[in-house]
Amino acid sequence: MKENRIVKLFGIKYPIIQAGMVWCSGWKLASAVSSSGGLGIIGSGSMYPDVLKKHILKCKKATNLPFAVNLPLLYPNIEEHVSTIIEHKVPIVFTSAGNPNTWTKELKSNNIKVVHVVSSVKFALKAELSGVDAVVAEGFEAGGHNGREETTTLCLVPDVVNAINIPLIAAGGIVDGKSMLSAMILGADGVQMGTRFVACKESSAHDSFKNMVLKAKEGDTKLTLKELTPVRMLNNNFYREIVQLYQENASKEKLLKKLGKGRAKKGMYEGDLINGELEIGQASSQIREVYSAAQIIKDIMNEFKKLKQQINIESKFNF
């Protein structure tokens, strides 16, 4: 009998992890997810060190259950973030966007569980070698920053499962009980959802952005800026300005200049749907209402359990 390795690793009820997203996942969202049986994550990528500290303290006040901090390894003040995480005894850290060798040992020697986000088999193997406790394998359909291999979740998960021995969390395109069950059948031990929790009551995304996510249809997100860091966003005015630059064969410098600073904050946190960068995954097309984290997790688990039963009784699956 194989146990669920993610439930065991983190000491949580359900192997549902909320992604640590810039401008959306502060202490409110993280603590709401953790209190509902999943694993909530504070996204430190959009936080100054003192802001991260406040969020950690508030999260600990709001829940006694495990939560994590997402640490983008290219963050400029990373030493300060790491000190804060260690000092305030954050039990779990999800690292991303960088070399897992740099901080894994330091974090683990402080009794912190470390998970690294990867987009390919090559990076998964590197992460396992660095000593992390688990990996997140994130497919092409995921929102925000994305891998260069463009491997989809459906293809990435079986390949990574086959390559590594540590637990695997699938991410990209997972929004509900059926996509969760699908990912676990492919070999994942648990799932991470970003897009679903952007459109969550406790998310700090701007209401205008949440509403735009609800209206998103299939085909409305685009992966772009591949010469800089590939990023998936909604097709809005800002995205179309980038397309225009591509049509003019603009240089990398011109693209960087257009991107400028604070585009994601402007769109996702301040609600500027015209000039902001609206990072979201393909699965946004499946989200129709903003619910609380508790309701989202309840709905996911109900669908997950119902489907497991259906598979064995419905003649659709029995031929």
Place this chain on the structure above:
Amino acid sequence: MKENRIVKLFGIKYPIIQAGMVWCSGWKLASAVSSSGGLGIIGSGSMYPDVLKKHILKCKKATNLPFAVNLPLLYPNIEEHVSTIIEHKVPIVFTSAGNPNTWTKELKSNNIKVVHVVSSVKFALKAELSGVDAVVAEGFEAGGHNGREETTTLCLVPDVVNAINIPLIAAGGIVDGKSMLSAMILGADGVQMGTRFVACKESSAHDSFKNMVLKAKEGDTKLTLKELTPVRMLNNNFYREIVQLYQENASKEKLLKKLGKGRAKKGMYEGDLINGELEIGQASSQIREVYSAAQIIKDIMNEFKKLKQQINIESKFNF
């Protein structure tokens, strides 16, 4: 009790459909798949009208079970193909790459079941309106010609299921029992597999190409030529020549000239791994041996059935 609509529609044993692929799927592969309980498809896109006729006749001799012909709607001699299909009473036609309104009525008035391949919700709705019996929803990870929306199978299937009432066949990234069960949990009634059947004993792909598919690793396929018709192929010398042209900001005309005529035949059928276009899906990374169609279908069904049981007893899925 929902029945399996694909098994019923085609009168087959398992809802496993072999994709109609240029240069790989002649009568040998199609009849072997149909004889094994799936639905075999003759890919007419790479056949002259007289060649198609020979393949249909040989397929009928080799099996009494239903089979289909894939008909790319932009095929130059399409009237001749349609006449051959009607004359020889092919029971099922899969149309692709074109407007489903053009031929659906004509085919259906001849008692032929029609299925159309789509890459988006928009095209799925259009296909349903045209009167087809089912659609194939094909995701970004699929090999060969691909949609412009870049929606992955994991995200496309639930969106299309939600939009249409006719049966849905999922394609792209499906290679085995676990990906088949995943796609059906997402809402598909059946699955279509191309890549898996390229590397099949009865496929007419060149042995050198089959061997290259076995060696393919995660990240080895690329979607390119998006200005012409997006196509997913193996990263070989020909692909790198295209990349070189992109780096030089080459015009559409230069890309067309580089592509030339017969690139797919050269690579897939004649085995020129250097100068040929090697169309294959991302899931090629999961294929390790060339088996017969009968063995492939047996293995898929064994894994599918085993997984259905595991889900309800393994503690990995029960928390």
